[in-house]
Amino acid sequence: MHKKYEMNFDTFLKNFKKHVSKLKLKNSIQKDYILKILYFSQQHLTAEEITYKIRETYNVDIGIATVYRAMKFFEELKIVSCLDGLENSKLYELNLSLHHDHLICTSCHKIIEFTDNVIEEKQINIAKNNNFILKDHVMTIYGICEDCQ
């Protein structure tokens, strides 16, 4: 089973295309495939994994440069977010659910998502107290998961 999103893929894709054309930007088949892979993937993926999975799953040849360019495009539109994984890996995920943070197992690299309203509020306070206009934040907890202990 893949993650449960409130929107099914076709609706999501349709909305995305509408959004893109409103901004007078261009879409492409390649971007559609990337979104599809991200949507149906349970995990956070690297650019290489995305490329490989598209080739495997849909039998479509796609260059990794295209994936990197698309990730930039999606990040600017806030559709995708990027997470620093272990060992300098960059992991991408679709931004469909609410903001969440991550718990990463340093042994098996499993990632668990969590949300904490107290932490979210505290961040707003901290930014305010330092006269910062809050843009974004990253909170990652590293530890060893139950299975690996």
Added chain:
Amino acid sequence: MHKKYEMNFDTFLKNFKKHVSKLKLKNSIQKDYILKILYFSQQHLTAEEITYKIRETYNVDIGIATVYRAMKFFEELKIVSCLDGLENSKLYELNLSLHHDHLICTSCHKIIEFTDNVIEEKQINIAKNNNFILKDHVMTIYGICEDCQ
């Protein structure tokens, strides 16, 4: 003025050397210089900046590979910690003061440190609730500082 630490540099270095020799590891002049630069630096530094500053300040030639190797060494001993800065930069800082998190200005790249006990406690809870053995965490808030607004 540099950061105020509870320990002066000579005491810190003496303790470090004692610690290293207890573990039957070797120290070197290069490592001394690296620690000195980190101790007296106000900012978080990249490997390149450390190399450059040692050459500039102490007129000592040091290879960047040595700096990277030393950072690994220090990180294993928990003497130095590494922070992901903007644009994929890795910033190093001495681990002398208490644990703290960072507020980074996306415009001028200024870094402000903060500590928040509520967040620290929450993290412990989150790890516990997910049956993780907590090892470490990273919390970084991105925003625009007062000067840049």
Added chain:
DNA sequence: CTAGTTGCAAATGCTTTGCACAGGA
């Protein structure tokens, strides 16, 4: 039609590694 996108391959930039030599313990 035409600007933006693609795939490829080459370039980039940061980090690591192999090796001969130097220097701590």
Added chain:
DNA sequence: TCCTGTGCAAAGCATTTGCAACTAG
């Protein structure tokens, strides 16, 4: 002395970029 650390240069690896061909709008 002996073993580890150092500096250099080369290798490695993820990401970006230049370019010619292609394609969405």
